[in-house]
Amino acid sequence: MTKRQKIISVILLALVYAAVFVMEQVIPAQAMLFTVLKKGAIYALVAVSMNLLNGFTGLFSLGQAGFMLIGAYVYGIFTIPTEMRTSVYQYFDGGVIQFTVPVLLAIVLAGVAAAIAAALIGFPALRLKSDYLAIATLGFAEILRAIFQWDKLGPVTNGSNLLRKFPTFNDFNITNADGDVVIYLSTLVPFLIVGVCIFLIVLLINSSYGRVFRAIRDDERAAEAMGVNLFAHKEISFVVSSFFAGIGGALLAMYQMTIQASAFKSAMTYEILLIVVIGGIGSVTGSCIGSFLFIAASEWWLRGLDSGTFLGITAPTIFRSGFRKVVFAVIIMVIVLFYRKGLMGDKEFSVARIAGRFRRLFRRRAPAEKGATK
Amino acid sequence: MSENVLRIENLTMRFGGVTAVDALSLDVNRGEIVALIGPNGAGKTTAFNCITGVYEQTDGKIRFLGKDIKRGTTPDKITKLGIARTFQNIRLFKSMTVFENVLVAKHMRTKQNVFSATLRFNRNEEKRVRRETEELLDKQGLLHLKDEVASNLPYGLQRHLEIARALATDPQIILLDEPAAGMNPQETQELAGFIQQIRDEYKLTVFIIEHHMDLIMQISDRIYVLDFGALIASGSPAEVQSNQRVIDAYLGVVEDA
Numbered sequence: 001m002t003k004r005q006k007i008i009s010v011i012l013l014a015l016v017y018a019a020v021f022v023m024e025q026v027i028p029a030q031a032m033l034f035t036v037l038k039k040g041a042i043y044a045l046v047a048v049s050m051n052l053l054n055g056f057t058g059l060f061s062l063g064q065a066g067f068m069l070i071g072a073y074v075y076g077i078f079t080i081p082t083e084m085r086t087s088v089y090q091y092f093d094g095g096v097i098q099f100t101v102p103v104l105l106a107i108v109l110a111g112v113a114a115a116i117a118a119a120l121i122g123f124p125a126l127r128l129k130s131d132y133l134a135i136a137t138l139g140f141a142e143i144l145r146a147i148f149q150w151d152k153l154g155p156v157t158n159g160s161n162l163l164r165k166f167p168t169f170n171d172f173n174i175t176n177a178d179g180d181v182v183i184y185l186s187t188l189v190p191f192l193i194v195g196v197c198i199f200l201i202v203l204l205i206n207s208s209y210g211r212v213f214r215a216i217r218d219d220e221r222a223a224e225a226m227g228v229n230l231f232a233h234k235e236i237s238f239v240v241s242s243f244f245a246g247i248g249g250a251l252l253a254m255y256q257m258t259i260q261a262s263a264f265k266s267a268m269t270y271e272i273l274l275i276v277v278i279g280g281i282g283s284v285t286g287s288c289i290g291s292f293l294f295i296a297a298s299e300w301w302l303r304g305l306d307s308g309t310f311l312g313i314t315a316p317t318i319f320r321s322g323f324r325k326v327v328f329a330v331i332i333m334v335i336v337l338f339y340r341k342g343l344m345g346d347k348e349f350s351v352a353r354i355a356g357r358f359r360r361l362f363r364r365r366a367p368a369e370k371g372a373t374k
Numbered sequence: 375m376s377e378n379v380l381r382i383e384n385l386t387m388r389f390g391g392v393t394a395v396d397a398l399s400l401d402v403n404r405g406e407i408v409a410l411i412g413p414n415g416a417g418k419t420t421a422f423n424c425i426t427g428v429y430e431q432t433d434g435k436i437r438f439l440g441k442d443i444k445r446g447t448t449p450d451k452i453t454k455l456g457i458a459r460t461f462q463n464i465r466l467f468k469s470m471t472v473f474e475n476v477l478v479a480k481h482m483r484t485k486q487n488v489f490s491a492t493l494r495f496n497r498n499e500e501k502r503v504r505r506e507t508e509e510l511l512d513k514q515g516l517l518h519l520k521d522e523v524a525s526n527l528p529y530g531l532q533r534h535l536e537i538a539r540a541l542a543t544d545p546q547i548i549l550l551d552e553p554a555a556g557m558n559p560q561e562t563q564e565l566a567g568f569i570q571q572i573r574d575e576y577k578l579t580v581f582i583i584e585h586h587m588d589l590i591m592q593i594s595d596r597i598y599v600l601d602f603g604a605l606i607a608s609g610s611p612a613e614v615q616s617n618q619r620v621i622d623a624y625l626g627v628v629e630d631a
Contacts, residue, residue: 200492207491208481208500215467215478222465225426227453227482227543236488346469 008351013195020191024184032300036292037187038169039299041194042251044291047275048198048284049244054273055282055346056205057237058217059126060134062269063118066141067242069264070117071110071249073148076163076259077156078106084165089158096155103167107193107250114246117144118239126234138266148261163259190251197244202284204240213237278335279342286344302327377404378440379547379579380425380457385434387420387603394420396603397434402547407573407580409590411614412600413624418583419462421600422549426459427452439546454482458545460536462552462583468525472516472535475524476507479542507542513575514538530561534568541572547579548572554586562586566593587625591615599624 020037027033046064053059078101080088089095101109125136147153149160157163172189173181204210212233215223224230253259271294279290304310305324313319335343347353380402387395395417402408410418424431427449436443438455453459467475480503490496511517516538519527527535533553540548550569554562566589573580584590590597591611599607599614601623607614614620 203494204488204492207494208477208484208486208503209488209491211470211474211478212481214470214474218467218469219465221428221449222461222467223478224449225453225459225461225465226479226539227450228478229448229450229482240488 002352005350005352012351017188017191017195021188024187029181029184029186032303034187036296036300038190038255039252040292040295041191042248042255043272043275043295044288045194045197045251046245046248046272047279047287047291048201049241049248050272051276051279051281051284051287052201052205052213052244053237053241054276056210056217057213057234059234059237060130061137061238061241062134062266062273063121063137063141063242064245064272065264065266065268066137066144067114067118067245068249068252068268069141069144069148069261070114071246072253072259072264073157073163073249073261074110074113074246075106075250075253076166078109079103079166080163081165088163088165089155091161092154092158095158103171107247110250111243111246114249115239115243118242119235122235122238126231126238138269141264141266141269145261145264157261160261163253164257166253168254168257190254193247193251197247198284198288201240201244205284209233209236274332277342278332278339280344280346281342282346283342283344283348285349286342286347289343289349297331298324298328376406378402379404379438380581381435381437382421382425383435383437385421385424385436386432387417387424387429388432393603395424395431395600398600398603398605400598400605400608402579402581404579405573405577406595407569407582407593409594409597410581410583410600411585411587411590411597411624412606416600417603418600419551420603422459422551422583425452426457426549450482453543453545456544456546457549458540458543458547459549460533460540460551460553462555464529464532464536466524466532466536466539469523471521471523472527473507473511473520475535476510476539476542477503479539480507483544510538510542514541529556533557533565537568537572541576545576545578547581550580550582550584552583552585554584554589557586559588562589565589569593 023033046068050061050064053061077097081100082098085098086094100106121137121140125133125140128136148157150157151159153159154161169186169190172185174183174185176182205213212223212228215226215228216230216233220230249264256263275290275294276287278294279286279288302310302324305319305327306321307319310319378401382398382400385395385398386393398417398421400408400410410421412418420429423429425436427443427447430446438457443452443455467478470478484499484503486496486499491500494500508517508520511520514534516531516535519531524532524535537548537550537553553569554565557565569580569582570593572578582590582594594611596609597607597611597614598605599617599620601619606623607617607620609617615625
């Protein structure tokens with residue numbers, strides 16, 4: 001990237017953040033838009049982390065929901081205010097942990113816990129290849145879900161009961177003495193956290209390590225012959241990816257306001273995989289765009305298909321519960337048919353590319369105009 | 375006699391009941407170009423794979439610069455020791471550029487960890503690696519193709535890039551597995567010059583598998599001939615060419631001579 005492109009990108013990003021901030025002050029907080037923005041940002045982070053592993057390193061792993069589960073729980077366990085613990089852990093005498101840590105530290109801890117789990121699982125699992133690795137990681141995520149609901153661990157995880165009353169995104173809002181919100185930050189702060197995380201992943205991808213990851217994806221044996229320690233680098237990729245999935249899990253907990261292990265099903269991993277595929281395997285911006293489109297479509301734009309009225313057409317016999325999923329499936333099939341490599345392929349969204357496209361468009365038009373004047 | 379670089383003693387590799395390499399012993403000395411020839415399936419590539427750690431040999435010793443390479447040493451560690459290789463079927467990082475392909479080979483010798491590399495704590499290291507890579511590509515006459523995606527290069531250049539990439543690992547010895555495969559006579563001739571040139575320029579030792587006899591006879595100092603996994607002859611090109619067993623097993627008789 002040239003210096004000029006860098007500056008333009010930074011300005012564009014700043015504009016996005018400014019727009020989020022302004023919208024948040026102007027538009028009522030209950031608007032569907034913020035649901036999409038918050039959840040979209042969280043899924044974007046997890047999708048990018050999955051892309052690092054599946055798209056850039058070529059490791060087909062399906063453990064994302066498991067690592068998010070760890071992240072969510074670690075965040076919840078360490079942030080529920082001590083005075084609330086008796087009511088949350090009502091069946092476990094208030095639980096064993098009786099202290100809290102600051103929110104941002106808890107988010108980092110969530111990532112660290114997921115990373116440690118990944119490091120341990122990586123030792124056996126990363127010796128497997130392609131589909132086998134996918135099955136192993138998927139199985140691991142399912143096992144985790146069962147473990148976190150285990151009654152014996154109740155004093156820590158609250159068993160199969162909800163974790164709740166921990167700080168959520170709304171606690172980022174600045175309120176006055178009466179409890180009225182003065183400045184809304186409940187969308188901006190998660191956006192900032194996700195932005196920093198994705199920025200770090202992009203830095204990694206563009207570093208010497210990122211190159212090695214792509215080399216492993218292209219040809220393992222050649223990478224090995226170039227002195228690349230395959231296992232060590234796969235492990236790094238796996239641990240880093242899981243770290244950010246853990247952070248994504250913590251953010252998802254904040255967004256949902258409650259944590260329940262049973263929510264982190266493999267379906268969640270598939271949703272994220274879908275975002276990665278739709279966005280383009282090997283494209284960070286693709287994963288981000290894919291995430292917001294996916295969340296917007298499933299949570300907002302297609303809602304009407306389930307509740308009787310869609311695009312002003314009222315047809316309760318057709319537009320009833322479940323129809324949204326039918327349409328959604330068709331849309332995905334169309335995307336996969338016409339954009340086989342996803343929306344972005346393995347390219348990145350860049351100002352230069354769009355400018356170039358426009359320039360070409362005008363150049364093509366210019367001779368035509370000349371012909372017209374003759 | 376010059377220093378021994380690679381010594382193989384009684385190397386044996388069995389796959390189930392098949393003995394692919396049978397008690398092979400050979401020496402490669404510093405600065406030499408040594409060839410390993412033989413009919414298809416003679417076990418040449420298997421021998422290379424044992425040396426570079428892709429296979430764990432069933433029996434036998436491999437010594438590099440006077441030190442034993444332990445059985446089970448992984449390919450990356452062997453590359454780090456100073457043994458580079460190319461592959462029979464080209465194995466480039468297809469989606470990456472020419473420049474990136476070579477940069478990957480430099481990765482193992484950079485003083486960085488994942489944190490310092492991500493957070494750009496040591497920019498000089500990355501700069502150094504990039505500069506060295508540019509120099510190497512320039513020397514190899516590939517610099518103008520720097521940003522070309524590897525899979526878009528014509529076949530001959532892909533071969534060339536693979537050798538350049540192997541050179542970037544700072545090897546003492548380079549193992550070339552059929553570098554002239556699929557090349558026309560003119561390209562093969564160029565390759566012969568190129569191999570001698572890199573030997574002199576990088577003070578390399580070259581160990582080469584090849585079927586192009588013109589090339590082998592022209593550049594090799596010594597030749598080892600394998601047949602059914604076992605060594606049937608060795609010596610200078612002239613000696614090997616006149617060896618009856620080699621003629622029977624591999625070279626054949628030129629009928630219309």
